[in-house]
Each structure stands twice: as C-alpha cells, then as structure tokens.
Amino acid sequence: MILPGSASQSLGAALAAELDERLAAVEYERFADGELVVRAADPEPADRAVVVASTVSGDAHVELLQLQDVARQYAEEVVTVLPYMGYARQDQAFREGEPVSARAVARALSPGTDRVLCVDPHERAVGEFFDAPFEALAAADRLAAPLPDLVDPLFLGPDASARGLARDVRDAHGSGTVDHFEKHRDRDTGEVSVAPSETDAAGRDVVLVDDIVATGGTMSEAIGQLESPAHVFVACVHAMLAGNARSRLARAGVDRVYGTDTLERAETAVSVAPTVADAL
Ligand code: R5P
Numbered sequence: 402m403i404l405p406g407s408a409s410q411s412l413g414a415a416l417a418a419e420l421d422e423r424l425a426a427v428e429y430e431r432f433a434d435g436e437l438v439v440r441a442a443d444p445e446p447a448d449r450a451v452v453v454a455s456t457v458s459g460d461a462h463v464e465l466l467q468l469q470d471v472a473r474q475y476a477e478e479v480v481t482v483l484p485y486m487g488y489a490r491q492d493q494a495f496r497e498g499e500p501v502s503a504r505a506v507a508r509a510l511s512p513g514t515d516r517v518l519c520v521d522p523h524e525r526a527v528g529e530f531f532d533a534p535f536e537a538l539a540a541a542d543r544l545a546a547p548l549p550d551l552v553d554p555l556f557l558g559p560d561a562s563a564r565g566l567a568r569d570v571r572d573a574h575g576s577g578t579v580d581h582f583e584k585h586r587d588r589d590t591g592e593v594s595v596a597p598s599e600t601d602a603a604g605r606d607v608v609l610v611d612d613i614v615a616t617g618g619t620m621s622e623a624i625g626q627l628e629s630p631a632h633v634f635v636a637c638v639h640a641m642l643a644g645n646a647r648s649r650l651a652r653a654g655v656d657r658v659y660g661t662d663t664l665e666r667a668e669t670a671v672s673v674a675p676t677v678a679d680a681l
Contacts, residue, residue: 456487517531556580560582566610577608592618594622611635
C-alpha cells in the first residue's frame with residue numbers, strides 16, 4: 402500500500418504503478434480550527450505500507466506524521482520515503498542560539514517508521530540524525546533522459562559538491578565534459594559568489610546540475626560566469642524554485658529548467674519512481 406502526502410501525489414501514483422502496489426485513496430482535510438487530518442478512505446491490511454511525502458512545509462510534516470500513524474495501524478512494516486526532505490539544509494546551528502533543524506525533524510519522523518529512504522538529501526550525513534535505518538538515494542542520473550539533443554555538452558556543477566551530480570547526468574547522457582565552479586556563500590547575508598570554471602563554454606550547450614534550485618541565486622551567479630554558451634539548461638533533482646527564482650533564471654539566460662517529481666512543479670520532467678522502487 403502506497404500512502405502519498407498531498408505534495409507527492411504524482412510520485413505516489415508513479416511508485417504504485419512501478420511496484421504494482423495499491424495506491425491508497427488519501428483525503429486531506431482541515432478542521433475549523435485549522436488542524437489537519439488525513440484519511441485513507443479505503444484502508445486494507447498490508448505487509449508493508451510506504452508513506453511517500455515531500456516535507457515542503459510545516460503542514461506537510463504534520464501530514465507525514467499522520468500518514469505514518471495510519472500506516473502503522475494497517476501494516477506490519479512502515480517505510481517512509483522523503484522525496485524531498487525539508488529543513489535538510491539546516492544541518493548545523495549556523496548562528497548562536499539556532500537549532501539543528503534537520504536533526505529536530507529527523508527525530509520527530511523516526512519513531513513512526515521502520516526505514517527511511519530520502520532522495521538526494523542536501524548532505525548524506527543528515528541520515529545520522531534519524532533513529533531509524535536511513536538510505537540516501539541518488540536520482541540525478543534520471544535527469545539525462547528529458548534533456549534535448551546537446552551540441553558538445555558541458556555538464557557543470559555550481560560548486561564542488563555538485564560535481565558528482567553533474568558527472569552522473571553526463572554518464573547517463575553518454576558524452577560531454579564535466580567541471581564545476583568554486584562557490585562561496587556569505588553566512589550573514591546569504592549572498593553567493595562563484596569563481597569561474599576552467600573549461601571554455603563558448604559555443605557549447607551547457608547543462609548546470611545541482612541537487613536543488615531554491616532562490617536561483619547559485620545558478621544565476623554561475624551562469625553569469627559563462628562566456629558565450631550556445632544554450633544553457635538547468636537540471637536539478639529538487640526544483641524548489643521559490644519566490645522569483647523562475648524570472649531570475651530566465652533573466653540569467655536559462656533556456657529551460659528540468660526537475661524531477663520529488664517536487665511537483667511545471668518543470669517536472671522525469672520521475673524518480675524507478676529509483677525509489679529499486680531501493681524498496
Ligand atoms: C547548496 O550547496 C545547494 O547545493 C544549492 O546550490 C543551493 O542550496 C541552491 O540554493 P539557491 O538556489 O537559493 O542558491
């Protein structure tokens with residue numbers, strides 16, 4: 402039985418199809434006082450229940466806790482899939498007096514599950530915060546399929562940690578160069594500065610690859626360092642695209658953004674369901 406959160410309904414359906422398992426008819430409601438309640442309209446006992454929920458908001462976290470509770474009532478084993486783990490980027494107390502939010506969230510989610518699968522968390526070390534067995538899944542390779550035909554492609558990570566993702570997309574694509582920029586983010590202002598890569602981008606189709614595009618600040622800075630590329634594409638696992646990220650990317654010269662269904666967006670171009678299904 403697959404129990405999807407409200408922000409992961411398409412992925413839940415894709416996963417159910419991939420596994421040939423039942424997709425529960427989950428309803429998402431709210432009481433007059435604003436409290437949420439999920440309801441599986443057609444629950445059935447099962448050996449395993451898979452809760453699939455991207456924790457994109459405070460409400461989504463509560464929904465996930467409720468889905469885990471429903472799952473535990475009907476299934477022997479409860480697996481929690483976090484297609485996108487919210488608060489994962491707050492994996493340290495960056496300033497005096499701040500929480501380690503990723504740890505707080507992980508502690509809250511652990512008691513209700515026997516296993517956690519998380520698609521491309523910001524840092525794999527976030528798994529150490531969970532009290533349940535945790536597995537990070539790498540899904541960047543899925544982003545190669547929707548890319549258009551590319552001329553002399555250059556796959557670039559906007560920072561050193563994204564180089565591996567760029568390499569995964571290049572490998573799945575089959576050809577091209579891999580490089581990365583050097584990035585610095587000012588902890589106080591959040592401003593991003595990026596030092597250029599050594600590879601010449603002139604006349605080439607450039608694919609910038611990252612785990613997440615949130616404000617678009619990192620990508621815009623990186624694109625600004627490119628000299629005369631033919632086309633610029635952005636491929637990211639989590640297309641958060643908060644605030645004015647879309648117009649920011651467009652103004653920076655991005656031809657198209659490709660994301661997965663860890664976040665359900667207009668830019669979603671491919672599903673991570675096969676990756677999740679393999680891990681289940
Ligand atoms: C940071 O290390 C991440 O990999 C992303 O580069 C970053 O979180 C993207 O955020 P934004 O789009 O706000 O620059």
